[in-house]
Amino acid sequence: MKRFYSVGLISCLVFVLASCSDSSDPKQPEPQQVAEKATPKQQETKPTCQLNMGWDPWAPYQYLTPENEVKGLEIELVSAMAKEAGCELKFVQKSWMNLLNGIRNGSIDLLGGASKTSARERFARFSDEYRNESFILYVRRGEADKFKGESLKDLLASGFKLGVTEDYIYGDEVSMLQDDPATAEKFVSVPTTEVNYYNLIQNRIDGFLEDPFVAAYTIRRKGLGDEIEAHPIRVHSGNVALMFSKKSVNEDTVIAFNEALTRLMENGEYKRILDKYSF
Known part of the structure; x- marks a missing residue:
């Protein structure tokens, strides 16, 4: 009887262990499934x-x-x-x-x-x-028509005082005028571009050259829309x-x-x- 009991007990234990093992099998693929779902998302953001x-x-x-x-x-x-x-x-x-x-x-x-x-x-x-990088001539509001149709060279020859910023590269046309003794003295150089706005309002210059996006930003920020306007003259720098x-x-x-x-x-x-x- 004892031997039969032992065999029966062992058989029961084997059955219980086998049942526990079988019940856990369906859960094993889940980590892999989660990883597979996460992979495409990682590829999209990287x-x-x-x-x-x-x-x-x-x-x-x-x-x-x-x-x-x-x-x-x-x-x-x-x-x-x-x-x-x-x-x-x-x-x-x-x-x-x-x-x-x-x-x-x-x-x-x-x-x-x-x-x-x-x-x-x-x-x-x-x-x-x-x-495209270019510079536009800016003058006091109401004076754009006063210089309408004239080239930059003609303006300078007529006595027009032009504000420029030191170390700016304005292109070949402006460089030639700055090197020409007949027009060189009409250029008024300043260390920073914002000084040109002040000089124009104070009538120290007749106009200045500025990048159109920089001018738009500065005029808007300083509230100078009623005092400064763009002239048709545009200088291409590259x-x-x-x-x-x-x-x-x-x-x-x-x-x-x-x-x-x-x-x-x-x-x-x-x-x-x-x-x-x-x-």
């Missing part, structure tokens, strides 16, 4: 590239808000291109010269608003040109592109940005951003 974009303050193209956020026309344009190209941007603030050195050594991946030169092509790749470091960015990334720019122009997002910073 950027294909991460880039350090250098910037230096120049409102409204690039500036820091009171909330410590980097904003501006240039920032919005490049961010839109990066998003369309599947890239994530990290903003790094330095002086322009230090940013150029960063492009050379690869610590900075890209810069916006850069002019393409043979010297820079030795260490940088360039995107397609995406923005087109700008994105500049990528050859040390850290490959050609495929540049192509992706070019394709992104094309799509933004086609879907209207490019124009929407530009219009946001215009009058």
